[in-house]
Amino acid sequence: MRKLRLGIIGCGGRANVHLNGFVQMENVEIAAVADPIESRRMEAAKKTGAKRVYRDHTDLYNNENRDTLD
Secondary structure (H helix, E strand, O other): OOOEEEEEEOOOOOHHHHHHHHHOOOOEEEEEEEOOOHHHHHHHHHHHOOOEEEOOHHHHHHHOOOOOOO
16 A cells, blocks of 8 residues: 655644654655744654655745655
């Protein structure tokens, strides 16, 4: 089965609940994260294994293929 690849925008507060759930799902991969606060985005990338990290959602939108996040 092909994994669902996600880009997460916003990595603080409530997002942590979602991230914790996503990392436990075998068919989900967090491909990218975006947050204006460096410590939040770096912690989210570390927690999820996201290989691409962005300062804001515009950077994520402009640099990722939204259909596949390849």
